[in-house]
Amino acid sequence: MSKLGKKEFNREGLLNQGVVFFMNQGYHGTGLQEILDAVNVPKGSFYNYFSSKEEFGAAVIQHYIEPFISRLSTHLQQSDSDALGAIRRYFAELIVELEENKFKGGCLLGSLMGEIGSTSDICQQSLQSAIARYRDLLQSGLARAQQQGTVRTDKTPEEMADLLINTWQGALLRMQIEKSSAPVKQCCHDLLDDFFIR
């Protein structure tokens, strides 16, 4: 493997394991050594990839949200005549995976917002932008659902997108400690099958 290729490979590995460990143990509960061991990168090499743990954390956040954005985006494109259905199916898909994972990790964004959202400026900014991107996409989907007549129009798409994201985050936290998918299922039902309709 080429030199530059390996460097990118290691960087990706660090980010992937960063997501896993930060989700399971939190930011302060995870040592760099654990992540480095998991991808066989020497400790001294870490700072060739990232300038600090804090900046690494910010990068992990961006790395984490990417698949969710592209998946939701795919759903919205696939069934562009039924945006509300696309959103419903997207979240239903997430719930299946959460159940498969036995409710171990919820959402990295939610966990890190609580843990370091107020203390690390760098991570706070990263969290802001990650959620903003996610919200904007959800908002555009809800706006189209309004045009298609499947979602009430007396609330702005932005307001509903924010409410859905916030409730989803809270439900994920509940899910973790209740070890049940009931909270997330109820979240989707209450909002997508009731409150957003009319």
Place this chain on the structure above:
Amino acid sequence: MSKLGKKEFNREGLLNQGVVFFMNQGYHGTGLQEILDAVNVPKGSFYNYFSSKEEFGAAVIQHYIEPFISRLSTHLQQSDSDALGAIRRYFAELIVELEENKFKGGCLLGSLMGEIGSTSDICQQSLQSAIARYRDLLQSGLARAQQQGTVRTDKTPEEMADLLINTWQGALLRMQIEKSSAPVKQCCHDLLDDFFIR
């Protein structure tokens, strides 16, 4: 001050400071030394009060939720002919305080659910019971509001209490990183002034 009195005094002080530090810096981000220094208790004495940091964390959780329960309970008693109004005023009061605190700390329960909800059995149980107690109280208030005809009756009080708690938690997380009370205000408006009404 009597000796037994001092012991209880120190214990309370540790719990109070535990709430503050865990809220601001998280569980793993807070060392026992910080808390001990804040209440002038020697390191070696900590284990006369609590058997471990983990058990201390579980006690802090219970200590944290108590004032919220008693405050909501007071509101419900004060205006027992308007349970929905009591709930509205309770949350409005919380929002004022959050704004006074410049959105520094959100909710300890939400933060700890994400950080250690899946890793510490003891704290997980404490979080479960704390939230259950809070939910039961909110549920009873919503049930009375239903009897008073101010809240829709086609949803169970339990379902609405859960939804309100979860959305509130998610909104608190958003508030922290957006440094704005808009999320929590919107949470209360969307649910208490719209979704729960009929």
Place this chain on the structure above:
DNA sequence: TTATAAAAAACGACCGGTCGTATTTTTAAA
């Protein structure tokens, strides 16, 4: 040979927890 990146070694600070001991409080016997 020189410049550059990778990796090993080392850094001080701090972690949660334990230790022996000093002091106090409680218990029980006298």
Place this chain on the structure above:
DNA sequence: TTTAAAAATACGACCGGTCGTTTTTTATAA
């Protein structure tokens, strides 16, 4: 009521280990 034994608490030094980061050395490529 006084006294002696015992139990509980207070306390700071200290444990091995890990933290994130820096410095120094080694390997690689130009």
